[in-house]
Amino acid sequence: MEKSRKKFIDVIDKAIVAGNTMDRDELLFSYKGVLYPVTLCSLEVFRAMESFEARSDDVILAGYPKSGTNWVGQILNDLVATFEKKRRDEEKSVSDEELEEFPYLEIGDTEKYERMKKLPFRRVILTHLAPGNLPKSIFKNKAKILLLIRNPKDVATSFFHFSNAWSALPSYETWDDFFVAFMTEKMPWGSYFNYLSEWNKYAADENVMTITYEELKENRDMGVKNIASFLGISLTGEELRSVVERSSFQSMKENSLKTHGALGSMLFRKGGVSDWKNLFSEEQNEKMDKVFEERIARTKLGAKLKYEVYCKA
Known part of the structure; x- marks a missing residue:
C-alpha cells in the first residue's frame, strides 16, 4: 500500500479536473433512486457491474463514504499481502501495475469487471454501495464482507469537510446547508x-463481520487481530505489529501523496472521534438523535454503534 498507485491517482486527478469544469448541479446523477458523482460513476458502469462474478475468497470492505474505508482498506490489503507474499512472488507473471484496478467496485470503466478476472485470488474490493445495489454474486458466492460503520454525527462532519475540499462533489456554503442535505437523503x-x-439485514450472516471506526481507533491491535481471524489469516506477532504500525493515521497521512495523490490531504484530515461537537447545534443534535432512535437504535448495527457513548454531548 505504500507504493505509488498510478491507476488510483490517475482516476482521482481526472475527477478533480472534470469537477473543476462543472457547475454544482451537474456533479451528481441518479441511479435506482440514489445519487452518485458523475466524475467517478456512470450508468454504463453500474449496468456492467451486474455481471461481476464474486469469488468465495474475495474480501469485500463495505463502508459508507467517510466511514474510514481508505484506512481499513490499507489494513486489509496489508494483511492479505503479508499472508500471501510468498505464493504471490512465486506465481506472479505480470506486474502489479498491469493488474492494478481502482479499489472501489463501482468506480472505473465498463471493461473493469472483465479485467478483474485476472486478479490473483483473495481480491480485496472496496465499496460504498448499499447491499441492494451490489452484484448478487457477492451474496450468492458468500464472499467475506467486512462491514465498517461509524457514528453518524462524525460521518456527517467528515463528509461536509470532504465535500468542500474535493471538486468532484457538490460544495456547501454553510454547515447548516449541508446538514439539511444529509438529513434529506441528497448525498x-x-x-x-x-x-x-x-x-x-445482513449483519448476522456468517460471512459478514461488522467493525466500527471507533472501536478500531480505541484498540487498533485488537481490531487488526479480529479482522485477520475473520479472514482466516494467520500471521506472527511481529507481522501483525507491522501491519498495525503501517496503518497508523500518522503513517498513512505521511504516505498519502504517494498512495492517494491529490486526494490524500483531503482524506486524512484529522482521523479522530467526536469532531461533530465543533459543528452540531443543539437543534441539529436533537434532529439526528430522533432519526437515529426511530430508525436505527433498536437494530443490531444500532447497538454496535454505541450511540449514547459517541453521539451524546
Whole structure:
C-alpha cells in the first residue's frame, strides 16, 4: 500500500479536473433512486457491474463514504499481502501495475469487471454501495464482507469537510446547508440511515463481520487481530505489529501523496472521534438523535454503534 498507485491517482486527478469544469448541479446523477458523482460513476458502469462474478475468497470492505474505508482498506490489503507474499512472488507473471484496478467496485470503466478476472485470488474490493445495489454474486458466492460503520454525527462532519475540499462533489456554503442535505437523503451514495438499515439485514450472516471506526481507533491491535481471524489469516506477532504500525493515521497521512495523490490531504484530515461537537447545534443534535432512535437504535448495527457513548454531548 505504500507504493505509488498510478491507476488510483490517475482516476482521482481526472475527477478533480472534470469537477473543476462543472457547475454544482451537474456533479451528481441518479441511479435506482440514489445519487452518485458523475466524475467517478456512470450508468454504463453500474449496468456492467451486474455481471461481476464474486469469488468465495474475495474480501469485500463495505463502508459508507467517510466511514474510514481508505484506512481499513490499507489494513486489509496489508494483511492479505503479508499472508500471501510468498505464493504471490512465486506465481506472479505480470506486474502489479498491469493488474492494478481502482479499489472501489463501482468506480472505473465498463471493461473493469472483465479485467478483474485476472486478479490473483483473495481480491480485496472496496465499496460504498448499499447491499441492494451490489452484484448478487457477492451474496450468492458468500464472499467475506467486512462491514465498517461509524457514528453518524462524525460521518456527517467528515463528509461536509470532504465535500468542500474535493471538486468532484457538490460544495456547501454553510454547515447548516449541508446538514439539511444529509438529513434529506441528497448525498452521494444515498442516505446513511438507509445504508445502515439495509446492511442491518445482513449483519448476522456468517460471512459478514461488522467493525466500527471507533472501536478500531480505541484498540487498533485488537481490531487488526479480529479482522485477520475473520479472514482466516494467520500471521506472527511481529507481522501483525507491522501491519498495525503501517496503518497508523500518522503513517498513512505521511504516505498519502504517494498512495492517494491529490486526494490524500483531503482524506486524512484529522482521523479522530467526536469532531461533530465543533459543528452540531443543539437543534441539529436533537434532529439526528430522533432519526437515529426511530430508525436505527433498536437494530443490531444500532447497538454496535454505541450511540449514547459517541453521539451524546
